[in-house]
Amino acid sequence: MNINYPNTNLFINGEWKTGDGKETIEVINPANEEIIGNVARAKTNDLDEALSAAEEASKTWKNTTPFDRYRIMRKAAEILRDRVDPVGQIMTLEQGKPIAESKLEVSLGADRIDWMAEEGRRTYGKLIPARSGNIYQFTVKEPVGTVAAFTPWNFPINQILQKVPAALAAGCTIILKGPEETPASCAEVVKAFEEAGLPKGVLNLVFGIPSEISEYLIPHPIVRKITFTGSTAIGKQLAALAGSHMKLATMELGGHAPAIVFEDANIEKALKILASNKFRNAGQVCIAPTRFLVQDKLYEEFVSRMTDFADNLNVGDGLNPDTRMGPLAHDRRIEAIEGFVADAKSNGAKIHTGGSRKGNKGYFFEPTVMTDVPLSARVMNEEPFGPIAPISRFSNYEEAVEEANRLPYGLAAYAYTNSTKTAEAISKELESGMVSINHHGLGLPETPFGGVQDSGYGKEGGSEGIEAYLSTKFVSQSNS
Ligand code: NAD
Numbered sequence: 001m002n003i004n005y006p007n008t009n010l011f012i013n014g015e016w017k018t019g020d021g022k023e024t025i026e027v028i029n030p031a032n033e034e035i036i037g038n039v040a041r042a043k044t045n046d047l048d049e050a051l052s053a054a055e056e057a058s059k060t061w062k063n064t065t066p067f068d069r070y071r072i073m074r075k076a077a078e079i080l081r082d083r084v085d086p087v088g089q090i091m092t093l094e095q096g097k098p099i100a101e102s103k104l105e106v107s108l109g110a111d112r113i114d115w116m117a118e119e120g121r122r123t124y125g126k127l128i129p130a131r132s133g134n135i136y137q138f139t140v141k142e143p144v145g146t147v148a149a150f151t152p153w154n155f156p157i158n159q160i161l162q163k164v165p166a167a168l169a170a171g172c173t174i175i176l177k178g179p180e181e182t183p184a185s186c187a188e189v190v191k192a193f194e195e196a197g198l199p200k201g202v203l204n205l206v207f208g209i210p211s212e213i214s215e216y217l218i219p220h221p222i223v224r225k226i227t228f229t230g231s232t233a234i235g236k237q238l239a240a241l242a243g244s245h246m247k248l249a250t251m252e253l254g255g256h257a258p259a260i261v262f263e264d265a266n267i268e269k270a271l272k273i274l275a276s277n278k279f280r281n282a283g284q285v286c287i288a289p290t291r292f293l294v295q296d297k298l299y300e301e302f303v304s305r306m307t308d309f310a311d312n313l314n315v316g317d318g319l320n321p322d323t324r325m326g327p328l329a330h331d332r333r334i335e336a337i338e339g340f341v342a343d344a345k346s347n348g349a350k351i352h353t354g355g356s357r358k359g360n361k362g363y364f365f366e367p368t369v370m371t372d373v374p375l376s377a378r379v380m381n382e383e384p385f386g387p388i389a390p391i392s393r394f395s396n397y398e399e400a401v402e403e404a405n406r407l408p409y410g411l412a413a414y415a416y417t418n419s420t421k422t423a424e425a426i427s428k429e430l431e432s433g434m435v436s437i438n439h440h441g442l443g444l445p446e447t448p449f450g451g452v453q454d455s456g457y458g459k460e461g462g463s464e465g466i467e468a469y470l471s472t473k474f475v476s477q478s479n480s
Contacts, residue, residue, distance in 0.1 A: 050175045061173055077110040080106060089102070090184045115445035147163075149177065156182035156183075174204065235251045252286070260415040311367075414436050448465065
């Protein structure tokens with residue numbers, strides 16, 4: 001398939017432009033390691049221009065009625081929806097995921113814009129009964145101001161559409177630092193907003209050296225809020241910087257989701273859902289089931305079925321419609337996953353299938369299933385973010401809860417059981433921002449998404465998602 005991969009420029013104050021200094025960063029197709037294009041690198045002058053544009057645009061965008069914002073956003077959603085095929089192809093070329101997953105991400109992205117466009121029309125204040133007759137007191141929701149958003153490469157469109165529509169619907173202006181590994185699909189979203197008539201300066205897109213950009217934008221007085229999706233380590237650094245400048249922050253960080261399978265579960269269903277979500281996007285998903293905890297009675301069967309599933313997974317170029325798992329997104333991931341496997345092996349883990357890089361061209365890694373992994377192994381403590389499935393056994397409910405809550409992460413957690421009583425109890429006890437029982441039900445536009453503890457704070461999506469970009473003003477007025 002011959003697809004034209006576009007180079008990506010910066011989008012500042014309504015114009016696509018090269019960066020000051022005209023430097024670029026190469027973009028690589030992870031399926032064959034070929035350079036397919038480049039992305040412009042922003043320098044300080046570009047960031048200053050984006051900041052001024054966002055500040056200026058804020059004066060009108062915050063006073064644009066929610067209904068007028070809604071009309072522009074709905075149009076952008078329609079434009080994006082009409083381009084599911086070409087944008088999906090661009091995403092697979094630069095990110096590697098199977099083409100069906102890319103297309104789904106584009107169309108779900110359009111749904112996210114629709115949801116937040118609607119939600120913007122419901123940012124109600126309230127009238128508060130006063131203590132005396134001549135006082136009129138109420139609250140109104142106001143946009144927090146200019147937002148600096150930082151998004152990663154694993155879901156190039158989804159991650160920005162968890163942030164941008166909510167900020168726009170709230171009346172905020174945005175400077176988005178997109179992922180340098182996957183810039184072109186991200187730019188397609190910005191183009192949809194541009195073509196839909198979003199006023200210049202409301203949404204600005206930059207790329208460059210991530211630390212240079214965040215260190216400049218976060219302390220800048222024009223920026224009032226930051227929102228970041230990425231690793232816990234970087235999230236802690238950025239949250240600390242935001243804190244020292246008293247900036248609002250939403251942090252969507254790493255996870256280490258426990259997936260508990262109780263002995264009364266429907267194993268067929270549990271395996272099918274958990275295995276496909278384990279290897280979706282080659283495991284580079286913050287809510288991927290990570291530690292599989294299976295009760296004694298089902299353990300052997302679960303390990304054997306998971307191994308079969310991994311063995312039969314068609315790994316290859318995501319543009320091939322038969323591919324079920326693509327390459328890892330960049331070379332750093334190969335090194336990281338090899339490290340996790342080597343460490344587990346040296347700690348006595350048994351590898352049932354996989355465990356190695358696949359081929360020597362492209363960043364492919366074999367779907368890997370391992371057991372007998374001690375709790376001290378790195379994969380049982382750090383987010384692997386790759387196609388590795390460590391499976392452990394447990395004997396009773398208390399043991400499962402203890403292991404599930406052992407780590408400081410708390411993003412997603414899964415459980416499979418046919419007992420309503422167990423389902424209710426476990427959903428209460430899991431220390432996690434999101435829990436899904438007997439199915440994989442997380443991450444829809446209308447539902448809140450986000451973690452606790454080391455997985456970050458704040459919610460994206462749902463009606464909670466827009467609150468992150470609103471501030472409540474209280475007004476008390478005496479009429480005499
Ligand atoms: P990384 O931590 O270097 O980068 C993760 C993301 O953060 C990237 O998009 C990167 O551009 C950005 N980033 C890095 N340093 C930054 C800085 N100083 N300022 C602003 N942005 C910065 O690691 P990586 O090799 O790209 O990815 C590896 C790890 O990142 C994974 O193991 C996973 O834990 C995490 N990650 C999480 C998510 C998620 O959805 N929560 C997505 C992608 C990566």
